[in-house]
Amino acid sequence: MKMNQEGEWEPKIVAFLCNWCSYAGADLAGTSRIQYPPNVRVIRVPCSGRVDPLLILKCLQRGADGVLVSGCHPGDCHYIAGNYLARRKFAMLKRLIEYLGVEEGRVQFSWVSAAEGEKFADVIKTVTRRVRELGPARKLVKVREMQGGAGASL
Amino acid sequence: MTLDNRDNMDNDVGAKSVGAVLVVGGGIGGMQAALDLANSGFKVYMVEAKPAIGGAMAQLDKTFPTNDCSMCIMSPKLVECGRHLNIEVIPNSEVTGLDGSPGDFTVTVKTRARYIDPHRCTGCGLCAEHCPVSAARDAFNAGLSSRPSVYIDYPQAVPLAYTIDRETCIGCGLCENICMAGAVRYDDAASTRELNVGAIILALGFEPYDPGQMAEYGYGRYPNVVTSVEFERILSASGPFEGRVLRPSDGDIPRKIAFIQCVGSRDRSCGNEYCSSVCCMYASKEAVIAKEHAPGVEPTIFYMDMRSYGKGFDSYIERAKSEYGVRYIRTRVADISEVPETNNLIVSYEDEVGRVVTEEFDLVVLSVGLEPPKSAAGLARALGIELDEYGFARTGTFDPVETSRPGVFVCGAMQGPKDIPETVTQASGAAGAAAALLASARGSLVREKTYPPEKDLRGKGPRIGVFVCHCGINIGGVVDVPAVVEYARTLPHVVYAERNLYTCSQDTQKRIQEKIQEHGLTRVVVASCTPRTHEPLFQETIREAGLNHYLFAMANIRDQCSWVHMHEPELATEKAKDLVRMAVARAALLEPLERLPIPVKHSALIIGGGLAGMTAALDVARQGFEVHLVEREGELGGHLNRIYFTLKGEDVQERLRDLIRRIDGEPLIHVYPGCVVTEIAGYVGNFKSKIAPVGGGIEAEVEHGVVIVATGAGEFKPDKYLYGEDPRVITQSELEELLATGKIQPGSRAASTGTGRTFVMIQCVGSREGERNYCSRICCSEAVKNALRLKAADPEANIYVLYRDIRTYGEREVYFQRARAAGVVFIRYPEDEPPVVEPVAGPEVEQGGKGKPVGELRVVVRDTLLGSKVAIPADMVVLAAAIVPNDSNRELAQMLKVPLDDNGFFLEAHMKLRPVDFATEGVFLAGLAHAPKSIDETVAQAHAAAARACTVLSLEEIRSDGIKSEVNKARCSGCGMCVDVCQYKAIELDFKERVAKINAALCKGCGACAATCRCGAITLKGFTDEEILAEVNAI
Amino acid sequence: MHGTAGLDRTGGPGVAGVSVMSKEGLAGFLNGLIARFRVFAPVQEAGTTRFAPVSSAGEVMMPTTVTSRPLKELFLPPSETLLEFEVETSGGMVGEVKVEPAEPGVGDMPRVVFGARPCDARSLLLLDKVFDSTDYKDGHYIARRRGTAIISVACSEPAEICFCTSTGGGPFDEAGSDVILEDVGDVYLIKVITERGAGLLAGLEGVVPGFRRLSEQAEGDALPGQLLPLLPEQLLAAERNAKERAEAVIPALVPARGIHEKLKGMFEHECWGELYRKCLGCAACAYLCPTCHCFDIADEAVDNKGRRVRCWDACMFPMFTLHASGHNPRPGRKERFRQRVMHKFSYFMENNGDIACVGCGRCIENCPVNMDIRSVLASLDAVSAASAGTV
């Protein structure tokens, strides 16, 4: 588990960002120097439609305290409808894992466009705040923390 | 097509056509022109006066309105120019003579002595370290720092070679002794060479106005009065203060900073009547960036009119005000004096109601205007081209990139003050014009890029090299880069790690290649900025070293780390390590991917037959490619049909007729009037589209390699000021039509109403308000144009222009001044209190009946100068109606899979450097569909879109991306789910084998199929489950 | 078995090693064991049963049939860590590999299993042949075996799935047990089979109410709750009766033990093509079988640190024999089904001198499609006989 200087727990959040909108939005937050919490680890994917629900489960297993998948707004998908396809899967997945008993808020989804640097930062702030409230992930977690670049596996 | 039937060309070429172009000037414009030409089959010579290319943009810290790091977005182009096989950069040189005719010029180029052999110099910098001279003026830092006699302008310089400044050199010989490359040449001498080229593009850029001439601002006398260029260097991470906002006198962080606008612009006294077009924005940007670098700073901008007329500019200003607290004061600063004890400055100005105010500032930044380069006059003489009265190259509204001499083109600020995207647009446009001229010689002088064979990595485990970028202090100022490098060395498979000041610089590219060989690297990881801009550069670098493009991974430790966690350096460093670990884990699994060649259909589909579409169509055809030009209306011309004259007085309708005549005479152009595009399928190089008559009918199917979107825009139908209710309230374009067709006779009409000859023009109707928070850009010039026309017809006419800011940018300003001189009254109204147009009740009103003009019209406006309301009786009220995006944009955008911006205009790939491209390859953009713009800007953009399109059309085949889905037959159950999810119809089911098959040429690499396949039979190469999971596991 | 000095499981103790206990005494007996040992006994778990640690007699479910899950999992856990390792990397080079062998749950020992069935106890003897042979000694397995004593409960009422008598065992079989508890009607007989068994009971006799040596019973004391004192002879007769009754419930012999000779020539026989057909290819039979012991060893690692785990695997899965090349020597369900039958009834016999089946019937109970190993064996026997006639 990661602790900050003050010995407080720092959540680790995996964010799958689509290359065309959300990743660009994240870059824009950077060029605009909009500050947000440093808890997110971004994984760039071509499209939110590329995110297999299994990958989200693997993140939780790996010990991610939160998972965010962000794509283009409906209608804006660079690949026409990848985000629409993703939306259905995510709707089902989110309900399923919350039904299982995983806390609401561990896994979140957002639409952030290339022009929404501010929104990206807001989303990260919201997700981080929520995950902080929830505390360290425990459910479905198999590997807690990889110290110094190594750890047990999945 | 042969040369002979190009009878309609403006620049006829002689019998011989040389497939080479000379580009004079290596700034962003010159680079863009050079790259477009070199990428469409022409040899380019780039002559640059300075020792390195890069121009003014290299000196900038950030660019508006996206706040992109200037160097970051430019450096890929810089590097590409530097290493392009068909661009020869000739630095330290000038053009001294020109002979010949279009298509076959001989140019004389004189190269000054550099005293360093650029081919031998490695840029290592040992000479500069040892040079005993240290006090030479560093021009790159605008003189804010000093440098040795042997120097290089900036770390990313191309060519990366030092220069000895013999004026300050003491000739001690230390450098010669220390240089291990043996590059020092004390005996170097100037040389002259002759180049044979078919066309010339001038891209000399501008020079900043020297405010030393203006005694009232104390520049040169007061140390804390600096120019905006100097301040840009102060802000720059690579500048004299490493990005810290310090003032020159004492190195203190200034609290109050004043920006004085229009220094050397809009000022008859210094001879520069024109507006420099960019200062309002750059000052706002500098204020915002200063505030970011030093949050305690309180910037104030003293301005006359806020000229934030470009795409996204007004919202930038809004953010500067509301989020950064930048204070804007509308005034002209009269005088600056110094407080000797503190070197603080007292700024005196009149506020809007005429009170004299004085205010003390810690630092004053003079927003200096843009002047033509001093060398322009000499060059013009040498080349025999005309300059205008201010020294800019003279061009016509319809020929914005053509100088007075055929075969010689111009782009960028040399043609008139302009910002980067306008420059880039013109540069592409000039390149297109040159390419059209020389189309028959395409490919005659170029060399093909050959890569070394890819290394055979079979059986070799991953050996990863990690390169961590400081990005000046952009990363290094927050993230502990040495710690990240140390950490990277401990990661599995990492055999080498190092850090670079700028990993993107050309010398680092060479270094990466050396390290690949030295350490036998098989994968490269760069931790720097965003892969969205820089991945191609690094991919090219490793490919040149024999590694497949795709054996590369990036960790975005700047845009998504150091820049967004500026106040948490430890956590940012932790995150950077994590990101590097993830990238290394991904890199270890990467496999070489093949870029499939896709053949190109050599024709273009141009949607929209207005000025942009027609101009682009002619260009593409002149470059020798077929064009399908689709126009929704029954006739060509679009918006232009309703424009009659230009600000400069040109006859628009005559030009329109000429254009249509040329289109008709061009056998390669097929016009589809009264038609729309109903379907677009395919991809760059291989589109297949359907064109159908409006309202239905027989569809035509065309194949084409590119698409140019030139669908224009609409005019806002005003919903207030009695428009549509009272016939005396009309729009500017209606007024223009009345004027041009003689239906309105100034004076006579006034007499008929008996109420005087009064016209009230109201600006910003539908622009800069409500959801349309953008400026329509052309309305101010239109108002000035029509006002002048009215005044010319009837000097006694009373004309009032009610405005919020007059935005007659560039040389349009001169006409604004003329209008004022002619007696047109300009009244500024406050944003929150627009004028009111009302009928004045008269005896006739009762009998009047609905819709009939009754009584007189009255316009009531709050005059901000007087501070009180004024009522103006008006014979006619003329509304500057906004330019609004077409409703059909959304449908077309979805058909083309390209985005729209917030306002509904098409959104280009990059606001600064890819102004006519879309992110979707093979689709380009021109004209009002992009944003409001003037005729000359539209023409330039259309030239540019055509030029960019021809970079595709001139290829025999395109190398497609290697990111494709692939089916593992053994795992496939043949369920067909992938077929259903694929939006590109790239997958079909083989019923015999019961497996899915993917057409790689149609596959876009989105991965929807891979994420849907339950059997795990589909792999998206480059984003495999294993690769993504490796990243997940490495969090 | 595993050669612990002094343990003699074959030497019958006679009356000397037999105790008697009233039914009411069972709770005290169990609690007495629990007080002294870590006791594993059948417990109910959402409709299934398994051997799990118990902390009081009340948790123990006195079995009427075999537990759902087999006893083997106490000795061959579904997954266990064999070692932990860490590979040092520097400059991309593989440096030292640090290996830390895992302790096989030594802290859990000694353990006492209560409530095993004779078939369960017998299964351990078969597993011993694999994991504690002259060829191979598995440290983890042996440590657990040595540390665990087995108290069986004889089967007075065998179930419809039982066929232990066909596999060399029986409802009152003592093999593999340290102690066996027999329900002989009104009381339990508790027989010490091994010295370790004797040690288990040493502290209980006379302490637990209603539990005493049969030899002491001779003096005619009635057990608590018993009206009349039971004489040792009467008790031994009751034991014989119970045993015969139980054996009679288990019907005709299934050709399990003798079939290995016949199977030798039947590998390619077409009958497999019919026999396997309804098999779904799951591993319910193999995982619940007390003698199936196939395992996989895998490294579970991220980057340079990980564990080597041994975990259950089953020949019913295609992955079991899938080569890295993509070739699978047992490509279909038929081949895999055949493998399981051949291994249990032919190869195991060849290698270890016994069949790998104790007739517990778990596979019959749990097969989703009612694949009954008894009818499979009967069919094979019949086919073999038919072929023999034609040859």
Add this chain to the structure above:
Amino acid sequence: MSDLLGVSGIMSGIGGMNNWKRDSDVNGAAANEAADRVAQDIRRIARKLLSDGEVDVFIGYGQGTLPSRVTPVFITRPEDADALIWDARCENDLVVYLPGIEGKAGVVVKGCDGRALARLLAEKQVERDRLKIVAVECAGVIDRKSVKRDGGNRVHLHPSCQVCEERTAPVYDFLAGGATGPVVPGGPGDKSGSRDPFGEIREFEARASEERWNYFSQEFDRCILCYACRQACPLCYCPECFADRATPKWIGKDRALSDKMVFHLGRAIHLAGRCIDCGACVRACPMGIDLRKLTRKMEKDARELFGYEAGKAAAAGALPLFASFTREDPDDFIL
């Protein structure tokens, strides 16, 4: 080879071979009569199909080796058709054998099996023209495990049958025994809305999150990863299940609870919009894990969120749940 098919002489002594009848059922007598009529018809149809060469194999139910059990039989000769039976013990979803079967096949399908078959047809795993579908109007099958749990004293219908809304296959060639009578309210095939088919799920959803988590933790902790659920499922036909894959390794080898959960969640997701609630997984599970807790949840959400009902006649021709979308799909969960 017919004597090898599960019932041979030597077995006659095992556990008794008396035909199991649902005597204790309320509608016992009538139901038994109807079942006999269906069984006879199945035998007749099978015999005919086999003798006419219309099918190479006929897949139906035969008597098992235990009184409570039936077993799938593969009949290839007309004369063996007499081994075919039909009664309320015929629990197996025989459709599981169809993907990849060679030649032409006849198969007996209940309502749920028929829906599975409809999915397999849509997913191109079977070819309609190589199939003869013999439907039966199903009155529900006995929940063998709960009967056993209750000591054989009470007969329960399988939970799937208790919420079954379509008792007959959406597509078939023969309806064995014809129509057997009106739908019993609350029984299989009742779609009158007189009961909430997802009442159990709704009740479970209403529990506290921790309680649900504890429930699933205990359930999946018992899982031995024998994959009987998957193997019995007619819709789990992937050539290689994600759970078996070595690269990438979705499921760890060390049988952690987390891995077991990822398997069951992954399987539920893969069955979203596909599971037709035949209950085969639950019946196959030797550990008594109620896998329908997950699959029914997916079914319910697919219906509530997207109006999607797998395998039903109404869904014929529609794109799969995860290959289709509408602009109006729920968006409220997205930031």
